[in-house]
Structures are given as structure tokens and as C-alpha cells.
Amino acid sequence: EAGVTQFPSHSVIEKGQTVTLRCDPISGHDNLYWYRRVMGKEIKFLLHFVKESKQDESGMPNNRFLAERTGGTYSTLKVQPAELEDSGVYFCASSQEAGNPYEQYFGPGTRLTVT
């Protein structure tokens, strides 16, 4: 069974540019999550999709971030325009069901560097 995949693995962009991160969850997992780890800080929740609907987007930092999950399969996270403080590692996870005790399976992350 293929795990959660993320693309790209690394991205270096200039301040003001746009970047789109992609996440492919495990097939059949309706729940998809985005997390972010800014340098030296904890991994923080960004948002949670159930199929194509946003269940919880309370962690999204501001309106420069837009997440989509058209068709309930893969998801994209767009940052527009990127700022220096957006640098960090963006993780995606998926699970068959939400909540306890269901395990979230994580992808390897996308390391975003904004210069």
C-alpha cells in the first residue's frame, strides 16, 4: 500500500512569489490534514478535510493560504504571496476515520524556504 506522498520535497522561492504544495493521501482515506513546522517550533495543525469539505481550518495562519481538495482525493496548499515567515516544513497526513483512536499517516513533508 502506497503511503502519503507530497510534492515537491523542497521548494525555494522568493518573497512575494506563489507556491503550491501537493499531497496525495492513502487511497480510501477520507480525512486529510495539513500541518506546518516553522523552524524551531512545534508542528502545528493547519486544517482538516473530510472528503472535499473543510472540517476545520482553524489553524490556517491568514488568507494568504488556500487549501483545496477537489474531488476528495489529492489536496493542494497554495501560499500567495509567500512571506519569509512561511518558511518551514509542511506535512500532510491522512486517516481512514477522524478522531481517536484512528492513526494519522504522515507524508515526508515539503520543506519550503522563502528568501
Place this chain on the structure above:
Amino acid sequence: AQSVTQLDSHVSVSEGTPVLLRCNYSSSYSPSLFWYVQHPNKGLQLLLKYTSAATLVKGINGFEAEFKKSETSFHLTKPSAHMSDAAEYFCVVRTGGFKTIFGAGTRLFVKA
């Protein structure tokens, strides 16, 4: 409110000696607790989880953790460290409402 505190940012052990990574949590509800490990350039991998069953939880690769409600702790242990255990470890708490809270991570170094 829920929170997780990993008491050590770095832990260094010699190969073959015990490992102890400490985690304290705060939760208003009965939480589920997890330990994840991240090796370089890899995703977070679940080591073990506590979900209100047995308080001593055994995980993969010889790791185990004990849920102590009175101490609000969920420390991760392994009797004998291996070089391949060098990685970053995350303690995670999740309440029934799906919120997932990560600790800051503990980086484990294993010396030969």
C-alpha cells in the same frame, strides 16, 4: 486546554544503554496519546499509541510507553538503544474532538 511538553530537546545515549524520552501532557478530557518518530527525510512514523486500554503500551522497534494519569506523563522508553534509533521523536495528544497537539520534539543521539 490541551498541551504537550517534551522535557528534553536533546537526549544523548550510548549504544546498548537505555533510552528515556519524557513527555507530560495536559488535557481536560481523556486523551489519546501517541509517540511518533521522524528519521531524516522521512515522514512521521507511529511508534505507539495509548487509547484508554492498557496503561503500558508496547510499540515497534522495542519501544514502550507508560501512561500515568496521576503524573500526567507518557514517557517513552527502550531498554537498549541502537544506532538506528537516532531520530527526532514527537509526543502527541489528541482529544476526542480531533484536535492534535504536538510536543516540540526530542532529538535522540546514539553514540557508538
